[in-house]
């Protein structure tokens with residue numbers, strides 16, 4: 222090897238978004254002040270104990286999380302990097318060298334390590350929910366990367382909600398934009414009635430290139446065996462023969478990913494769900510296709526447009542193209558005026574300013590805020606691990622977001638309108 226680099230489950234909790242935001246602020250403050258015990262590894266530990274973090278999946282994003290947690294350690298946070306896990310031995314060894322943490326080839330082995338209190342799941346999308354479920358059942362709290370689940374996993378994503386509640390665990394979904402104070406500004410403006418009742422949101426994600434899906438292949442000769450665990454990679458995906466493309470460039474394939482809808486829209490869409498206090502949409506329609514990158518074995522769309530109608534009588538319209546990065550300003554339209562956001566760029570750190578354009582009177586430009594949202598998201602998660610308060614992107618919120626994305630993608634794949642039945646909490650196509 223080259224060295225390179227259930228079906229029928231009770232309804233999930235439906236918490237009010239403002240309550241989330243209050244809980245976050247409280248949890249962050251409390252973590253610094255209280256000496257209340259917190260539960261981890263199935264037993265009660267003192268609040269001053271150091272939290273042991275295990276990283277499952279140490280590719281691009283997992284490595285970035287390692288860097289974030291190392292910065293938290295340097296800043297004095299009582300947290301320790303105790304274990305790393307990856308299905309590809311080269312990345313595992315690199316991460317172990319970088320952190321001094323114990324290395325495990327399979328996530329079940331990492332979960333059996335009593336030094337691990339919380340895990341960070343940053344594997345390909347389809348593994349998030351199964352690995353998070355295993356972690357909860359092993360008594361660990363979970364920071365689970367977005368998207369919360371694969372588009373085919375609605376039932377087990379729902380199960381993740383009920384199991385989190387039943388086992389009294391903390392789950393933070395990696396929609397780090399939710400930790401950016403800029404979005405709280407939008408929430409406050411909306412709550413204050415700055416533009417009246419909201420009827421429409423229009424936004425998008427625009428990228429020049431397909432590098433997101435054509436991920437680099439560090440070793441074209443790689444094969445399943447002791448250095449590469451193909452079976453663990455597949456998880457509950459169809460059992461197909463190994464190819465280096467499927468293993469390393471998994472974002473190209475529908476078996477493991479969903480394209481812009483589930484990869485990019487979580488960043489764009491989540492803050493609006495949070496700021497507007499939305500839950501499940503009533504209806505989703507989507508269009509698009511492989512319009513530009515037609516010459517290779519890509520299965521996920523490169524152009525994707527989704528329209529969601531919410532029972533609150535408002536629509537969210539999101540568009541994505543990978544043809545170029547010319548962006549239009551995101552807009553929130555209400556019956557008393559309009560909000561526009563200036564330069565949300567990567568959508569997670571914040572934006573430069575928010576402009577309030579009232580139906581009558583002068584427009585107002587309010588400076589926005591930019592922060593390292595992933596760092597703040599970890600701070601919020603660790604505070605909640607100690608206080609047992611709900612994090613900003615808790616699993617119920619994550620499930621609302623994921624359900625909407627699943628509806629759009631399933632509708633797109635089947636060329637149908639997807640509806641949500643609130644009584645049975647099911648997607649109807």
Ligand SMILES: NC(=O)c1ccc[n+]([C@@H]2O[C@H](COP(=O)([O-])OP(=O)(O)OC[C@H]3O[C@@H](n4cnc5c(N)ncnc54)[C@H](O)[C@@H]3O)[C@@H](O)[C@H]2O)c1
Nearest residue numbers: 278279280281282283307308309343344346366367453454
């Ligand atoms: N929140 C964000 O801003 C953000 C940014 C990038 C990626 N992500 C998310 O992080 C996840 C990972 O993306 P990435 O770009 O790091 O992908 P990647 O391919 O670089 O990393 C995934 C890693 O998981 C490993 N892996 C595969 N199967 C495994 C298994 N069964 N057990 C343990 N490890 C296994 C792979 O070998 C690889 O090292 C994706 O779901 C993605 O959506 C989120």
